[in-house]
Amino acid sequence: MPNPSKVPNPPHAGVARTGPLSGRKAQANRNDEAILRAAREVFVADPSAPISAVAKEAGVGISALYRRYESKEVLLQTLCADGLARYIACAEAALDSGAGPWETFTDFVTAVVDADVHALTVNLAGTFTPTPAMFEQTTRAVDLAGQILDRARAAEAVRPDFAFTDIAMLLEQLTAVTGPSPERTRELRHRYLAMHFDALHPEAARGEMPGPPPSDEELGARWIPRG
Amino acid sequence: MPNPSKVPNPPHAGVARTGPLSGRKAQANRNDEAILRAAREVFVADPSAPISAVAKEAGVGISALYRRYESKEVLLQTLCADGLARYIACAEAALDSGAGPWETFTDFVTAVVDADVHALTVNLAGTFTPTPAMFEQTTRAVDLAGQILDRARAAEAVRPDFAFTDIAMLLEQLTAVTGPSPERTRELRHRYLAMHFDALHPEAARGEMPGPPPSDEELGARWIPRG
């Protein structure tokens, strides 16, 4: 038992913020953010990146990481849960926006793409053992996305042969689009997103989409750890 | 100089095939094929797979690999050149089929997707230093694909804002689609390919595709070795 007193998670979360925040605690708080941001950036670009790359990107030492996260796996889990939360937030925001069914749908998908959330969830899934909390988050996410698509389909804004599970594959395809910089990546993804949207209108359909859509099992398989 | 007498490439290529081919040489010939097939399968699925995985997949020992290829890098180069050749073959076949501009285009893209050629070229590119021969192959491939798209665009079968370089990104997106088996992967890719084709018709366009298409530099960047 080499390290029984390890802090389970970012230890600065509950710190009382006294005014403008300076000194050591301020730096620690800033590091909390910097590390999470760096981890997101690094692991989105390369899910198998070494943890030292995260430290370098964050401009901190490795200790700063291990002070906050018990292990690499915990960091990945945190990141993934964060991604799921963002996904859910995108869905809720779109649903609450009061826009029409089609805009709700496009807003949702666009937001997910911009947040690079898909890479955070699916690409990271399989590199760690999922927590029960993630299952609940997934359930919620699936439920919300289902509502959004059902609405659009009911309004005949989306071709009927586009299944719910096709959304995941659409997102997966877009994460394969990358440019030399994050901004350019975003721009390129919007370019192809526009194409996908064009294809989704009922009038665009020339015949049914061939083959069955992905099954739940096929999508769920991504979550079982690879080794 | 530990191994000055290494055979540069498959040593059985020029063997005079005497009748039904049995014995040691027959097995060697069969191994030539098996190894290339296994390498394709393994590296398409995982470009960073260990060489031992290829041996296992081919059902041979590691020696059998190193007898034919000086190093892993040479094997990858061979595989990539093979992929480019297949790509070129797909383009030539489509052009020679005598079909209309739209069918020529769809035949070409479908064939490339089915041959999984994109994974063989782009996904492998960057894991080894390209040979001059590959540049020539690339030039030829670019030229042919350009002809195919130009023809389709001239016939107004394809929306005018779809640029030549968008083809690469379309293929890239489709290689991100995978199923539990090669057959299912193929089926799923056809599903989304149908969507892409739907979006490519001029009438499907609702507004121009946003942002500039990928530049040649952006696409060429994939070929510089990562490390």
Next chain:
DNA sequence: GAATAGCGGAACGAACCATTCCGTTCAACT
């Protein structure tokens, strides 16, 4: 029956990486 092409797989050594450990810094408090 000897020679050897072809081969399987263990052995080797280098590289990589998660994790630990130790010495340093410096804000906060005495």
Next chain:
DNA sequence: AGTTGAACGGAATGGTTCGTTCCGCTATTC
């Protein structure tokens, strides 16, 4: 001014992975 300890940087550690080499073994071939 001195002391303390949270926070930290980064070298050291130990384990794993993987490309490559090496050592017999087999079964053709002469």
